[in-house]
Amino acid sequence: MADPAAVQEWWPDSGAGRGWVLATSRREDAQLSGHGRTLIRLGLYTDAESRAYLQRRLTNAGHAHLHDPAQAGEIAGELGHLPLALGHAAAYLINKRRTMGDYLTLLRDTSSRLGDLLPPSGDTEGYGRPVTASLLLSLNAAQESDTSGLTRHLLHLASLMDPLGHPATTWTTTAVLSYLRTARPPQRRWLRRHHPAVTEPEVHSALGTLHIYALITQDTTTAPIRIHALTARAVRETIPSSTLPAMARTAADAILSLWPRHDHEERELAAALRTNAVHLDELTRPALWQPETHPCIYQVSRSLTDAGLYQQAVEYDERIARHSNDIHGPDHPDTLTARNNLAISYSHPGRAQDALNLRERVLADYERILGEDHPDTLTARHNLARARDAAAAVQQPDTATPATAPDHQLPSDTPEQPV
Template sequence: MLCHVLSGTGGAGKTQLAAHHARTTWEAGNTDLLVWVTATDRAAILSAYAEAAAAVTGTDDAQRLGADDPERAAARFLNWAQSTDRRWLIVLDDVADPADLSGLGGRLALWPPTHPRGRTVVTTRRRDAALPGHRVDIGLFTPAEAVAYLTAKLAAQDRREDPEDIAALARDLGRLPLALAQAATYLVDLHLSCAEYRVRLADRARTLPELVPEDSGLPDAHRTTVAATWSLSVEHADRLRPRGLARPMLQLIALLDPNGIPTTVVTSPPALAHLSAHRTPGQGGHPPERLIGTEDAVEALRCLHRLSLADHTPGTPHQAVRVHALVQRATRETLPEAAREALARTCADALFTVWPDTERDTALARSLRANTAALTAHAPGALWESRAHPVLFRAGDSLGHAGLVTSAVTHFQDLHATACRHRGPDHADALQARHRQAWWRGMAGDAAGAALAYRELSADELRLLGPDHADTLDTRHALAWWRGMAGDAAGAATGFEELLADYLRLLGPDHLHCLVTRGNLIHWRGEAGDAAGAAAGFEELLTDHLRVLGPDHPDTLNVRHGRAWWRGTAGDAAGAATAFEHLLADYLRVLGPDHPTVLTARSDLAHWWAEAGDAAHAAAAYRDLLADSLRVLGSDHPNSLHARRGLARCRGAAGDAVGAAVALEELMADYLRVLGPDHAETANACAELARWRAAAEDADGAGTASADRRHGGCPQ
């Protein structure tokens, strides 16, 4: 059988069995490729398959493959698995919804892939999972298996116990693999006999019968067993050095993502403050005046790892801490509601503290979003104590910055509804959620809808906050911008002109808000038709930025960006390219190579090289940019799509109109899927496609190649 589905309740040992099989198969040299996927949702599966596709196709193919959407990347990997001569093993661990695997990779890719040299293993808690393959129900150990497990664990430490005592302990533990693993570690670590452990277990079981909740999926007796073994293990972990920190650390991670918590979160200042304030009393450890440091927090994690209460793998810093969901639930249930909500706010503080203002590391951002989602699910009301916790807004903006703009809109729509329930529609939290929802609505392609939303928000803020409040002015700024993006460049310029007058009155000419507003006013005057005036305006504005902010301030660099762009738009493409070359060197020095602004500047430099007639140079720049955009931002980010469009344009300019048309046809499918038919970038790509289709049809012998796709890309 090429696919096995391990099905069973939490704590039954499905993941351990899959891991053991994968490890032994790999170590025996019986597989050439091992793909392990934490398959909690479809996006995680597609992402892992895209990475696998890059690994098996090599560097040249990886760039092309990564440029496709995740569904196509998955299809290519699965098709590779069906045709390769290499031996492979795919493990999909903890499939929550069988629908996540439905149609995986499209109609041409089989799932699971069928090949005599390949194997697929799936673990799931869903006993009703309609998954292809041979289902193996993983339940409790048999009496013999439970005894054999405990006997082997003890024998590995040269421990010999009475077989009757071992069998009795296995019965007491309900033969549940998770409980057996924790108890075995406890026995070995404390040098207890099975008889002694049974006495402690019985006492703990009588006093903590409700620690694992009824909806955990375990029978009553097993809930009691997990609670008792958990309590004994955490009590012992608390006695290990650094003493008294294991329990508060376990409480902290019990509210976060069980599939991976970044090291920086559990070693952040809020986390360390929690460990200091909640250190288990009565332990020797350090002198009372000694503050808890990062090393202490890491050692507390090692204590939990040692007692099988959590997994700590420092080599994967963004997912260094993993903890079983049953252990999390048992831990949370020991906390009074007030303590649990206070702990949730500590976790939110920790996440917000480590969340970078600029997300250069997409894997870290993805992990922080997952942890925020888990925290919100575990303590939905705790983050609304007085004001909405800022991590809720940061998570939504992170979705947008990752290119998941539709998800960002939905996030802030839900956040607004929650704010209305908790605080009412006129509260600052509700207004801020409306502001962010409108912004990402515009970024998702609905510029007119964003302008309308900001117009309505502006009226409410004028009523509630007054005309001179910072939030009112900020909304007017956004309204003017999206008015311009919706096609009313002159109206946008008027809006910024009026806003500038108020900023000058309230803040003075050298305030950053005034300088930024001047830049936007110049930009929209340029968009209204005065390109030469815009270039001159940015030249004048640069003088003030240099005086007020200095040459290396990011806003000063952005003004240079505007000056270079409008110089090219006014007709001097070569001068614009030279200006961008100089600017890019400073951007790299100040912001670093992976900053989004740097990637945008590289795109604009390639654009002006192409406009100046150097298509080959531009194409090389777009290829390099695409590789970095895929690495930093992912294949669906608008910047990655834009780089692909630039590369196709250069291909056409170099004489390959058919190749440009074909590339744009493939790209159009991604624009429609990611941004939708009404987005301005989709419209631009559609116009570009029409241009190169026409050029291809005019070329000798090219008409047939393009005609087949004449109606297959742009929205009709």
């Protein structure tokens, strides 16, 4: 049921006391609980229920050998413990004779379509429609009831964020409001195509509509916004490839604009922004790397260090350096910046010699590519001097005072001087 008004005549008179009427709907708005009606929310499977379901389905079909307890939990997590999706996934495993490991690989491949991984032929539980169509059943109804023309665009943006939650203020940042202004259908005014400004009340209204149709969840108007992982994936499959890069960079701009000046002052917000930035990059790569690496990529590195997560910072910066080398090439300024950040991260967990060796190579590359007098070269030379001091302090702790490690460097067009 998408529209309560359409079934108004079917509701029994309150107090009649004869019989029951059961209606299913993804909507959660207040009118469904009026006139003596009771709204019963049906939740997802628990982790234990999801695992037990997959084991029972495979065993009953004579394919218990396909079941792997650990991978069953991973599949359940990837599918968000949605009964509908688990039923289709079990049928896929049985019909294709694929191992759970094989299925996980396909499921995590963003180029795979849900319609192939959760096909209608897997509808052994009698749900009656493909999973993708079921998840997006309410989207058209939501669009029809929203006068702002923003619901689809906001849902597209939300689908790129971490399913476990992102700040509600993301969608009223200047970057998002500007994007929505040009993304929604223009209005004809004074014989010209006109894109009126998008207001915060319009965004809140559109988000409220998405919440009513259970396409997103939000406990309060200021609480983080969440979207079911499978709904997000189904939505992403409807995003035109031509609009994805601009959409990804808009989301990254919004994330960066919300980052606190000092992470330790708002630790929970900083952690949420780190998670969302990494998730966004993984889903849309190389959108945040072309034509230049988005500053949001570097901000994650700095934030991990500020949070004292030194080993995570090293692992992150090693990945970023590899990605930059693959996407931009070894001599690109952004790759040099990524390697510089990696050297800084090395200096924190006690790898002073590694940091020194990498800084020497980075400085040599800066001098070769940008010249000896370029600001980034001067910064790299300063960083090397500090790394040498730090290495000397490790070798002679009684006679040397360790230097404070420099802050992470931003892209080459706006280099930040070390502390």
